Each structure stands twice: as structure tokens, then as C-alpha cells.
Ligand SMILES: Nc1ncnc2c1ncn2[C@@H]1O[C@H](COP(=O)(O)OP(=O)(O)OP(=O)(O)O)[C@@H](O)[C@H]1O
């Protein structure tokens with residue numbers, strides 16, 4: 001039985017559960033459940049604090065885990081990324097009161113509050129900066145105002161929390177994070193692990209693509225195919241009216257509207273875009 005850790009709360013929990021469900025795995029029915037057995041897929045899921053997940057996976061107790069790259073790095077646990085999952089994107093950054101230019105060297109001798117002390121200490125060491133790291137559990141942005149720190153290092157998603165507290169980010173991001181699937185560093189592959197990773201990869205790919213279907217006059221088919229080349233090559237099927245064919249191709253989600261505009265201008269009709277739930281490429 002494969003043993004897999006999943007965030008039980010916080011920023012990554014809902015999207016993790018949705019992705020696993022989309023990949024065909026059993027959901028938990030109660031937000032308080034800490035384990036779910038999925039006998040059909042021979043997987044047992046453990047719902048754990050995202051901060052702890054890399055520790056369980058790194059110790060070898062659990063085979064795979066989903067958590068944030070920043071949290072995994074901060075744990076110091078010996079884990080490898082199997083797959084980036086494309087959600088929960090954020091950067092991890094230094095920030096300090098607005099009104100002056102800051103650079104990492106200015107942190108020398110300062111008090112720096114964070115919930116990710118190892119990540120910060122490692123980065124300060126890389127910059128050769130000695131600062132006092134103050135570990136807080138959350139609401140780190142308010143720590144300067146309350147007098148316990150001079151600067152912070154924290155997760156930045158929209159940047160709203162920094163603006164609300166009149167703080168500005170500075171320096172290169174310490175980490176560009178997203179949700180990742182982890183395994184123990186150097187652990188052996190197995191069919192069960194590869195299958196779960198392939199299923200999640202299928203959902204990640206599917207989210208990046210859409211399926212386009214359209215009717216196309218035969219005389220513009222070549223041009224239409226150059227607009228929607230598909231992955232290998234588009235499906236072209238005859239229609240009852242011999243002057244027309246039906247075309248089906250996957251297109252990158254980000255470009256779908258531009259592609260639909262181009263097809264319509266070229267003379268394609270009934271251009272339909274639909275979501276793909278999962279795929280194997
Ligand atoms: N807006 C966000 N706020 C916090 N973490 C985020 C956000 N967007 C993505 N993340 C990622 O989620 C993970 C943190 O999740 P976690 O559940 O520990 O924190 P949280 O959502 O702030 O919950 P809590 O405050 O209960 O600890 C990190 O990997 C972080 O990069």
C-alpha cells in the first residue's frame with residue numbers, strides 16, 4: 001500500500017485534494033479525518049500539517065507527499081521533488097518598511113522575523129550577512145510595527161499583506177515556490193509511486209491545455225493546421241458536406257482566445273473550446 005501525505009489545512013489543502021480527486025483518488029468526507037484508505041488504488045492518504053510533510057517523507061515513513069517547495073526547503077529534510085504541481089505559487093522574500101531603498105546587506109546586525117528560519121538562515125549565510133532570526137508562527141508582517149523585528153522574510157502571493165503594512169519587498173526572491181510532489185532523497189522508484197505521479201502529471205498537463213473543435217473548409221485546412229498543430233498532429237475527420245472537414249487539436253490554455261480569433265478570421269466555423277480533465281501525453 002502506497003502511503004501519501006497531503007496538506008490537511010492552509011493555502012495548499014483545497015487544491016491538493018481537488019487534484020487528487022481529479023486524478024481518480026478517494027476524497028476525505030470530513031475535514032477532521034487524518035487518514036483515508038483508498039483500497040481500489042491501493043493508497044493510504046495521511047492528512048498532515050504542510051510544514052511537517054517533508055519530515056515524514058524524508059524519514060521514509062511515508063512514500064510521497066504534497067507540500068510547498070519553500071516548506072520542504074525550510075524543513076531541511078532529505079527529499080527530492082518528483083513533480084511540480086502548478087498551484088500554490090508564491091515567492092519567499094525579504095521585506096522592510098517602505099520609504100528607503102533596502103538590500104540584503106542592510107540586514108547585517110538587524111532583527112529579522114520569519115516563519116521559515118532555516119530558509120532564511122541559509123540565504124543570509126549565502127549573502128554573508130549576520131542577522132538575528134526571530135521565529136514567529138504567522139502574521140509576520142505586523143512584527144515590525146510591534147517592535148520585535150526590523151525586517152521580515154515571508155511568503156508573498158499577491159503582495160497585498162505587504163502593502164497593507166506599508167512594507168516593500170527587496171532583494172532577489174529567496175525562493176520561487178509552488179506545490180510539489182516529494183519523495184525521500186535517493187529513494188527507489190516503484191510502480192505505485194510512478195503511477196500516482198503520472199496521474200497527477202496528467203491533471204497538471206490537462207490544466208495547461210484546452211481541446212479545440214472546429215469545422216474547416218477544405219481549401220483553408222493547411223492554414224488551419226498551422227494555427228492548431230496539436231501535440232503530434234490534429235485529428236481531421238470528413239463531414240457530410242465534402243467541402244468541409246472537422247478538426248480537433250489540443251492548444252495551450254493561455255493562447256486559446258488568440259487561436260480562436262485567428263481560426264475565425266481564416267474562415268473556420270463553430271469553433272468550440274472545452275476543458276480537458278486529465279490526459280497522458
Ligand atoms: N497566499 C498564501 N499564503 C500563504 N501560503 C501560501 C500562499 N500562497 C501559496 N502559499 C504556499 O502555501 C504554503 C504554506 O501553507 P501553510 O498551510 O503552511 O500556510 P498558511 O496557508 O499560511 O496556513 P497557516 O497560516 O494555518 O499556517 C507554502 O508553501 C506557501 O508558499
Ligand SMILES: O=P(O)(O)OC[C@H]1O[C@H](OP(=O)(O)OP(=O)(O)O)[C@H](O)[C@@H]1O
Pocket residue numbers: 137138139140141154155156157158159160161162
Ligand atoms: O501576498 P499575499 O497575497 O498577501 O499573501 C501572503 C500572505 O498570506 C499568508 O498569510 P496568512 O493569511 O496565511 O496568515 P499567516 O501569516 O498568519 O500565516 C502569508 O504568510 C503572507 O502573510
Ligand SMILES: [Mg+2]
Pocket residue numbers: 138
Ligand atoms: Mg500562513
